[in-house]
Amino acid sequence: MPDTPSRSHGRKSITASLAPRSLIDGNPRLAGVWRAQVITLLPQAFPGVLGESLTGRALKDGLWQLDAIDLRPFGEGKHRNVDDTPAGGGAGMVLRADVMGRAIDHALKLAPAGAPLIYLSPRGTPFTQAMAQKLADGPGVSLICGRFEGLDQRVIDHYGITEVSLGDFVLTGGEIAAQALLDATIRLRPGILGNEASTEEESFSAGLLEHPQYTRPAEWQGHAIPEVLLSGDHGKIGQWRRAQSEALTRARRPDLWQAHLAAKHGTDE
Known part of the structure; x- marks a missing residue:
């Protein structure tokens, strides 16, 4: 039938x-x-x-x-x-x-x-x-x-x-x-995650791996949260996160890093 x-x-x-x-x-x-x-x-x-x-x-x-x-x-x-x-x-x-x-x-x-x-x-x-x-x-x-x-x-x-x-x-x-x-x-569909901004900085969204994440407690097993993240200075926090993403990508995924550089130079030109 x-x-x-x-x-x-x-x-x-x-x-x-x-x-x-x-x-x-x-x-x-x-x-x-x-x-x-x-x-x-x-x-x-x-x-x-x-x-x-x-x-x-x-x-x-x-x-x-x-x-x-x-x-x-x-x-x-x-x-x-x-x-x-x-x-x-x-x-x-x-x-x-x-x-x-x-x-x-x-x-x-x-x-x-x-x-x-x-x-x-x-x-x-x-x-x-x-x-x-x-x-x-x-x-x-x-x-x-x-x-x-x-x-x-x-x-x-x-x-x-x-x-x-x-x-x-x-x-x-x-x-x-x-x-x-x-x-x-x-998870990329509207309304699924609730906070749409949560996908903007994660790995691969900008061609880079995501920066490290931290939460409370401020110190654990002798390891402290980087001071810049507790500073309240969003400009410096953004710069730190960007630098961390670039460093991680360069070290762990040279293929992504080269593609990122190529795209960046293409944009600059």
């Missing part, structure tokens, strides 16, 4: 479907709300940590929404097989193109217009704060969580899927990566 067209009633939109839908039972789809869709063999893994703290509160309040789309019901045959052996031989199994294609087609019917389709893959473009901000500024995102040896390349080519990597390492599946990507993105 194919999905029937959706109907919008104010913020709520209704879509009839036999396929798995909303992550939260009884949670209506809200029109115009930033929405994440995750195609996964482990729908029970969501929302996971995203259901806690500020992101969880925002999810409950309808500031963003999440659908975990179970890949298994789109599988082949009596046992709903989703994978097969690699063409040309080799170890492991590969997610089938026809199975994933059906899941993606279902997801695209429910996705907000303009939401990108991303496959979490170790060979993808490295995920950055800038990418998180771009996703946060959009209508939402649809994510594909790989398993086994990965996804049939024809699916990636056919749908023009963007591959994104969290780093130079390999996980057993894309679920943890998907949650990390969503956490980094959702």
Whole structure:
């Protein structure tokens, strides 16, 4: 039975479907709300940590929404097989193109217009704060969580899927990566953190690592808070924090430091 067209009633939109839908039972789809869709063999893994703290509160309040789309019901045959052996031989199994294609087609019917389709893959473009901000500024995102040896390349080519990597390492599946990507993105949405200024000085927001942070007590185990932070002179505090960010970036991330210098010189010119 194919999905029937959706109907919008104010913020709520209704879509009839036999396929798995909303992550939260009884949670209506809200029109115009930033929405994440995750195609996964482990729908029970969501929302996971995203259901806690500020992101969880925002999810409950309808500031963003999440659908975990179970890949298994789109599988082949009596046992709903989703994978097969690699063409040309080799170890492991590969997610089938026809199975994933059906899941993606279902997801695209429910996705907000303009939401990108991303496959979490170790060979993808490295995920950055800038990418998180771009996703946060959009209508939402649809994510594909790989398993086994990965996804049939024809699916990636056919749908023009963007591959994104969290780093130079390999996980057993894309679920943890998907949650990390969503956490980094959702926290940048308006109203999620409560204090919008809290994202302005953190690591990567200005191309530098964040300066050290301190709080009470003023002295602990013989270590005191730097005096400048207790001076009340916001100009000097800002200068100190900037100098600390630059020193940390230069020492720990020479790649970021070189990019910062290049951008600075480009601006000066």
